[in-house]
Amino acid sequence: MATTELFDRALRRRRRDRAQPGYAAHDFLRAAMLDGIAERLDSVTRPMVDILDLGCFDGAFVPPGSRVIRADAGFGFAAAARGVQCDEDRLPFADASFDCVVSAGVLDQVNDVPGALALARRVLKPDGLFLGAFLGAGSLATLKPVLLAAEPDRAIARVHPQIDVRSAGDLMMRAGFALPVADIETLTVRYSGLGRLLDDLRGMAATNLLRGTPPLTRAALAAAAQGFAARADPDGRTPERFQIVFLTGWAPDPSQPKPAKRGSATASLAAALKEGGSAS
Structure with missing residues (x-):
């Protein structure tokens, strides 16, 4: 194990095992992610028969008509879901095994995100679909400054580095996905303390x-x-923001649409601008 890794893998497994028994009381973020993923999956016309649920938590992702293999970095979640325990950047699955890979709520805790995305692409069949969601840049906008102000004598990072939506799209391209899309949704939760x-x-x-x-x-x-209480609204509740980054991408396949070749346009931009200007 490389000593330069950002996240402690053993600690992550312990934290997931600690969370597993009571997870249902705190699953609202992943539920929102799975709702968004389900909407995107519903727009796909062809069936997704074999699906990998990568970072399965409690196995709540249950698409109809599909066979789902569960995988999680925590033993407790993996065992409860009858899945495989593995890290997202160390997958044990063969190449071209799945029609779809779904990953909700874990990519922001992975040491090698580019590697994890590249492995997800490899285990997809040609023209297979990747659907991901994770907490991105802008999340915990209240907690971060509060923690920094609470320790003025020492600068300690207590919130994970966060990936913004533009960088997420770049990572999808770097991993070799075709037709990548990255977009963001905001969820605000108000806390009593x-x-x-x-x-x-x-x-x-x-x-x-x-x-x-x-x-x-x-x-x-x-x-x-x-400090958190000082940021409360008049009713005594403090808002906290969660930015969910959604990722969509396809394993490359010759049947997919290709961008037009440079110079293949049948009308010039100058002509279009001239025509548009004459109508004003």
Whole structure:
């Protein structure tokens, strides 16, 4: 295992095992991701028979008429879903095994995101579909400054680095997906206090996995709670933002549409602009 990895793999497995028994009480983010993925999957006209649920959590993704293989980095989630325990950037599946790979709520915790996407493309059959969703840049916009202000004497990263939607699209292209699309949806949740937010993050296995991060002191936690409360609306609830990045891409296949070759246009841009200007 490389010592330069950003996230602690063993800690991630333990955190997922801790979250597994009570996950149903904190699954709202992944539920929103799965709703978006289901909408995108419904727009596909051909059947997706063999599907890999990569980062399966409680196995809530149940598309009708499909055979689903579950995989999760945590033993508890994998065992409960009768799936395979594996990291997303270390897949044990053969190339061209699946019609569709779905990954909801885990790519923001993977050490090698480009590698994980490339492996997802490899296990897809030609013209297979990848549908992903994860927390992206702009998430936890209230928590981040509150934690920084609570520890003014030491600059410690306590929130994971986040991928923005443009970079996500670039990663899809780098991984070799055809026709990649990345878009974003925002979900705002209002909390009665910092403790409730932290309970949700623990319950969904989304707490800090960065290597070498010391625990929060009691004084820092109290200061963070005060700072969070100070940002509350008049009703006493503090809004927190979650930015969900959705990814869609296809394993390359000769049948897919190709962009027009350079110079193949039948009308010039200058002529179109001239025609448009004469109508004003």
